[in-house]
Amino acid sequence: MSTVLKILKALQERNKTCSELAKEIEISRSTVFYHVQRLCKAGLIKRIENGNKFVYYSLTEKGRKIVCSIAISSVFSYILATFSNEVEYSIEYGKSVPLSNYSSFETNFYIAFALAFVFIFTTIYISWKLLEET
16 A cells, blocks of 8 residues: 555554554654655545644545545455355356356466456545545
């Protein structure tokens, strides 16, 4: 998972400082700060100053939609992958075997193609919706 996605996911839980994010994601504070600045410019997170020396960062509504969309596409891809391993194929003499036991290049190709299609379609849809909002 990319650093940006880790930051967005971490901010979904609650507002956090750069130091908290760095500790949670296990990368340097300067790297987190770099990504946080880029995410702020993109409008995905916002800077919150409450009068003390700490600066917190929070997801914007646009950022929440992206995190939610990514979660939905991940769950859908997981379900598709799990389902494809559980589908049973009828073979000669009325027997059936799970797809995981029926490994062929063609079957694996179709599963990989379906998963790639879902991921690409979801990414394009999310991008289109975000561009529509701006």
